[in-house]
Amino acid sequence: MNPRVAGAAALAVLALVSTGAAAPASAGPAVTLTVAADGSAQYRTVQAAINAAPANSSARTTITIKAGTYREIVRVPSNRTAITLQGLGSTPAQTVLVFNNSASSSGTFNSASMFVDGRDFAATNLTISNDYAEKPGTEGNQAVALHLNADRAVFRDVRLLGDQDTFLVNEKTRAYMADSYVEGTVDFVFGGGTMVFERTTVHEKRTTGGPITAASTPAARKYGLLFYRCTITGATGDTTQLGRPWRPDGQVLFRESTLTATLKNSQPWIDMSDNSWKKARFFEYRNTGPGATQNSNRPQLPDSLAGDHTPQKYLAGTDGWNPR
Incomplete structure (x- = not known):
C-alpha cells in the first residue's frame, strides 16, 4: 500500500442474531429481497436490491443472492442500515461479487x-473480490476488494480475494469476521x-512474501486489529511478515x-517509511506452529495484559456489542 495515500423469516432472525443487533419493538417488519443474475428473482444486481432496501x-433487510458471478461495484451507503447479504450457493465460492478497479485508475x-458505510451490515456465504491483478502485467497494484467504514459489521463464511490492499478497515469500523478466508500480497x-x-485463514499469495497488515490505528484508540485463533499461510516459506505501521501508533x-512456515521468523514486523515498527503497538501472544518462534524482534504480549486483549474487549465499545 502507498503510505500517502429455511425461509425468509429464518434468514432474517439468523441475521439479527449474527450481528448481535436486535431491532427495537417500534421497528417495522424485517424485509427479504432476492437477487439472481438470470432474472429469476426480484432483482438482477446486488446494487438494485440495496437501493430498494428501506x-x-x-429492522433487518436480508438480501439473498443466487449462486453466480456478479460483476458490479456494490455500495451500501450510510442510510442503508441493518443489511445482510446472504449467498445461496453451497459454498462461498459459488456466489462472487467482483470488480476490477485499481489505484492507477481510481485511487486506492x-x-x-464493495463499499460498506451502513451500520449493522452482515455478509455470509459469499466471495468479495477484486480481480484486477489477475490480468498479466498488473500484479502488485493496489486494488481493494472491500472498503469497510461501518460500525458493527459481521462477516461469516466469507472469502475476500485481492492482491495489494485487499481489505481496507477504515476508522469508523468496528467489525467481526469468523470462519472466513482473506488473501492478498x-x-x-x-x-x-x-x-x-476469528478462526480465519489469512494467506499471503506472493512467492516473495510481504507484510499482511498495515495498521493506522489512531493513538487515542486502544484497539486495532486482532487475529484470534487464526491460521496464517503463504505461498513460500520464511517470506511473510505480520505487518508494518502505516501510521506510528x-x-x-x-x-x-497458527503461524505456518511462511512467516519470516527472524523479522516478522518491519518499518514503513518513517514509522518504526518498534514504536508501534505490535504484539504476539501464545501462537503456535513453525512460524511462532520468539526473539528480540517479536514482542510478546505479557500475560498480565492478556485479559484486556480478548475479542470481546476489542468489540464491546460503549454499547457492549457481542456478535460472537
Whole structure:
C-alpha cells in the first residue's frame, strides 16, 4: 500500500442474531429481497436490491443472492442500515461479487469492489473480490476488494480475494469476521478501524512474501486489529511478515494463532517509511506452529495484559456489542 495515500423469516432472525443487533419493538417488519443474475428473482444486481432496501431502518433487510458471478461495484451507503447479504450457493465460492478497479485508475480508497458505510451490515456465504491483478502485467497494484467504514459489521463464511490492499478497515469500523478466508500480497489488511478475525485463514499469495497488515490505528484508540485463533499461510516459506505501521501508533495482535512456515521468523514486523515498527503497538501472544518462534524482534504480549486483549474487549465499545 502507498503510505500517502429455511425461509425468509429464518434468514432474517439468523441475521439479527449474527450481528448481535436486535431491532427495537417500534421497528417495522424485517424485509427479504432476492437477487439472481438470470432474472429469476426480484432483482438482477446486488446494487438494485440495496437501493430498494428501506432507508435508516432498524429492522433487518436480508438480501439473498443466487449462486453466480456478479460483476458490479456494490455500495451500501450510510442510510442503508441493518443489511445482510446472504449467498445461496453451497459454498462461498459459488456466489462472487467482483470488480476490477485499481489505484492507477481510481485511487486506492476508491478502487474497491464493495463499499460498506451502513451500520449493522452482515455478509455470509459469499466471495468479495477484486480481480484486477489477475490480468498479466498488473500484479502488485493496489486494488481493494472491500472498503469497510461501518460500525458493527459481521462477516461469516466469507472469502475476500485481492492482491495489494485487499481489505481496507477504515476508522469508523468496528467489525467481526469468523470462519472466513482473506488473501492478498502487500498490506492486504490495512486501516485505522477496530476488527477481530476469528478462526480465519489469512494467506499471503506472493512467492516473495510481504507484510499482511498495515495498521493506522489512531493513538487515542486502544484497539486495532486482532487475529484470534487464526491460521496464517503463504505461498513460500520464511517470506511473510505480520505487518508494518502505516501510521506510528498502529495496533495489531496475533493471538493464539497458527503461524505456518511462511512467516519470516527472524523479522516478522518491519518499518514503513518513517514509522518504526518498534514504536508501534505490535504484539504476539501464545501462537503456535513453525512460524511462532520468539526473539528480540517479536514482542510478546505479557500475560498480565492478556485479559484486556480478548475479542470481546476489542468489540464491546460503549454499547457492549457481542456478535460472537
